[in-house]
Amino acid sequence: xxxxxxxxxxxxxxxxxxxxxxxxxxxxxxxxxxxxxxxxxxxxxxxxxxxxxxxxxxxxxxxxxxxxxxxxxxxxxxxxxxxxxxxxxxxxxxxxxxxxxxxxxxxxxxxxxxxxxxxxxxxxxxxxxxxxxxxxxxxxxxxxxxxxxxxxxxxxxxxxxxxxxxxxxxxxxxxxxxxxxxxxxxxxxxxxxxxxxxxxxxxxxxxxxxxxxxxxxxxxx
Amino acid sequence: xxxxxxxxxxxxxxxxxxxxxxxxxxxxxxxxxxxxxxxxxxxxxxxxxxxxxxxxxxxxxxxxxxxxxxxxxxxxxxxxxxxxxxxxxxxxxxxxxxxxxxxxxxxxxxxxxxxxxxxxxxxxxxxxxxxxxxxxxxxxxxxxxxxxxxxxxxxxxxxxxxxxxxxxxxxxxxxxxxxxxxxxxxxxxxxxxxxxxxxxxxxxxxxxxxxxxxxxxxxxx
DNA sequence: GTCTATATCGCGATAGAC
DNA sequence: GTCTATCGCGATATAGAC
Numbered sequence: 320x321x322x323x324x325x326x327x328x329x330x331x332x333x334x335x336x337x338x339x340x341x342x343x344x345x346x347x348x349x350x351x352x353x354x355x356x357x358x359x360x361x362x363x364x365x366x367x368x369x370x371x372x373x374x375x376x377x378x379x380x381x382x383x384x385x386x387x388x389x390x391x392x393x394x395x396x397x398x399x400x401x402x403x404x405x406x407x408x409x410x411x412x413x414x415x416x417x418x419x420x421x422x423x424x425x426x427x428x429x430x431x432x433x434x435x436x437x438x439x440x441x442x443x444x445x446x447x448x449x450x451x452x453x454x455x456x457x458x459x460x461x462x463x464x465x466x467x468x469x470x471x472x473x474x475x476x477x478x479x480x481x482x483x484x485x486x487x488x489x490x491x492x493x494x495x496x497x498x499x500x501x502x503x504x505x506x507x508x509x510x511x512x513x514x515x516x517x518x519x520x521x522x523x524x525x526x527x528x529x530x531x532x533x534x535x536x537x538x539x540x
Numbered sequence: 541x542x543x544x545x546x547x548x549x550x551x552x553x554x555x556x557x558x559x560x561x562x563x564x565x566x567x568x569x570x571x572x573x574x575x576x577x578x579x580x581x582x583x584x585x586x587x588x589x590x591x592x593x594x595x596x597x598x599x600x601x602x603x604x605x606x607x608x609x610x611x612x613x614x615x616x617x618x619x620x621x622x623x624x625x626x627x628x629x630x631x632x633x634x635x636x637x638x639x640x641x642x643x644x645x646x647x648x649x650x651x652x653x654x655x656x657x658x659x660x661x662x663x664x665x666x667x668x669x670x671x672x673x674x675x676x677x678x679x680x681x682x683x684x685x686x687x688x689x690x691x692x693x694x695x696x697x698x699x700x701x702x703x704x705x706x707x708x709x710x711x712x713x714x715x716x717x718x719x720x721x722x723x724x725x726x727x728x729x730x731x732x733x734x735x736x737x738x739x740x741x742x743x744x745x746x747x748x749x750x751x752x753x754x755x756x757x758x759x760x761x
Numbered sequence: 762g763t764c765t766a767t768a769t770c771g772c773g774a775t776a777g778a779c
Numbered sequence: 780g781t782c783t784a785t786c787g788c789g790a791t792a793t794a795g796a797c
Contacts, residue, residue: 333762355669357578360789373792374764382790437668444661447727448576458728485745488761492733493742496721503720504713506668507679512713521714524706525745540709557780581772593773595781603773 340378343368348389352434355441356386383452390442390453393435394460401425401467415474416529419522422471426498426515433506440502465491475527483526490525497521513539561599564589569610573655576662577607604673611663611677614656622646622688636695637750640743643692647719647736654727661723686712696748704747711746718742734760 332340346367350359361382365375379385401421413421429436446457468491476483498518505512520538522528553561567588571580582603586596600606620628622642634642650657667678689712697704719739726733741759743749 336762339763355666358669361791362789370763371765372790373766376791377763437665440665440668441662443724444658444665444727445576447658447661447724461725461728486759486761489738489741489759492722492725492761493718493738496718496725496738497714498717499721499724500717500719501713503664503668504682504717506665507682517710517714517717520710538707538710540707540713554780560780582774583772591780592782594775594783597774598780 336378339368339370343375343378343385344389344392347385348393348435351386351389351438352432354434355438361385386442387453387456390439390456397425398463415471415478418471419475419529423515423519426518429502430505430514433509436502437506440499440506443499461495464495468494472527475522479526481526485525490527494518494521511539557599560589560591564596564599564606565610565613568606569614569656572607572610572659573653576659577666582606607663608674608677611660611674615681618646619684636692636699639692640696640750644736644740647739650723651726651735654730657723658727661720661727664720682716685716689715693748696743700747702747706746711748715739715742732760 343364347359347364350364350367353359361372361375364385365372368375375385379388401418401424442453443457445451446453448454465488469488472487472490472494476485476487498514501512501514501517505514516538519528564585568580568585571585571588574580582593582596585606586593589596596606600609622639622645663674664678666672667674669675686709690708693708693711693715697706697708719735722733722735722738726735737759740749
């Protein structure tokens with residue numbers, strides 16, 4: 320995804336080619352998630368999908384484009400789960416509490432796929448290089464995430480008693496940074512970090528917790 | 541630095557070897573900062589330092605150990621600037637405001653070396669892999685940073701009026717995560733993010749700003 | 762359109778001459 | 780302490796068989 324939306328029609332593909340492509344994407348997702356990007360070769364992915372590495376390169380121009388298609392597929396799934404507004408502009412918007420619940424749910428879900436979290440962590444760092452093949456993809460990804468989190472924070476602020484001040488865009492940036500940074504700490508020490516607790520605690524201390532949610536216990540450091 | 545402190549005496553080296561070593565470390569720091577770890581070869585570094593890659597490997601057993609020495613040198617410098625207690629146990633501890641000022645100063649200083657910040661961002665993500673050569677280095681690094689930030693937060697909490705509740709270790713973890721995550725966003729869009737403002741704002745909204753500091757303007761999103 | 766086989770490149774690392 | 784020569788490896792690109 321070098322360009323924000325896909326305005327062009329993808330080239331027509333045969334049903335067999337389509338299935339092979341999907342098989343390759345599945346294999347790539349699994350292997351990338353397990354071992355990261357650099358540690359996995361095209362030969363590994365091709366073997367896992369049941370063909371040779373040159374056969375794979377018939378379907379994807381190179382390792383980079385394969386990576387970006389893997390990421391795009393995953394992001395589209397996640398975005399629909401938390402922010403239905405992205406893909407279905409007319410759909411009914413859930414309330415702030417429900418959206419917060421979904422966001423935390425996404426964090427919890429991430430905790431079950433450390434391989435993919437690690438892949439995103441590595442790539443979002445690598446892709447800060449303007450020459451990286453996924454640079455534009457990640458710039459766009461962060462822009463969209465920031466926008467959606469800003470809307471969420473706005474809704475939480477409006478629903479908070481007493482009303483919370485502050486620029487929602489600033490809080491959204493901080494929230495996004497917090498989630499990213501916690502992933503690194505969690506990957507380093509999976510048993511010492513409960514990401515969703517630390518995210519919830521952060522919002523709580525800003526007065527943006529669930530409208531009537533009474534958080535019982537403490538938070539593990 | 542595979543082990544926490546260095547309890548062993550380094551092998552004696554000739555003055556010439558020492559100079560060559562330093563030249564190699566300088567070159568490695570510059571090239572790693574510019575292009576990252578994987579994108580730079582030992583041949584690149586050796587050429588920049590004025591020898592061949594085999595000559596370089598006489599001074600460092602491998603690319604990994606070279607990397608870790610580059611990181612260690614930088615970290616030692618930074619730690620002394622902000623947390624004099626680490627290297628000089630008996631030295632007088634500065635007050636909470638002064639330590640906060642130094643921490644923010646470190647963030648500002650980082651803003652002037654995007655290459656090194658990018659290197660750390662890439663490596664701390666890569667090194668989450670338990671098999672990565674710098675894995676233990678980064679686990680130890682985060683442990684120390686967390687401890688020092690916990691002490692800082694404790695001091696800020698004690699100095700705050702009214703006193704701020706909460707587990708300092710939790711806040712320290714969140715602060716560390718925030719700083720890490722902001723680096724990624726800043727590297728992606730250098731002109732759109734002022735890291736020190738967002739860090740200061742975060743502490744401010746937790747009631748942990750400088751004791752008498754009146755923040756004038758707003759914060760850019 | 763789909764895939765295999767082959768060739769080339771640059772990498773980290775080692776051995777041994779000087 | 781530094782070099783040349785060389786190894787095995789993985790990523791990538793191309794030619795052409797089916």
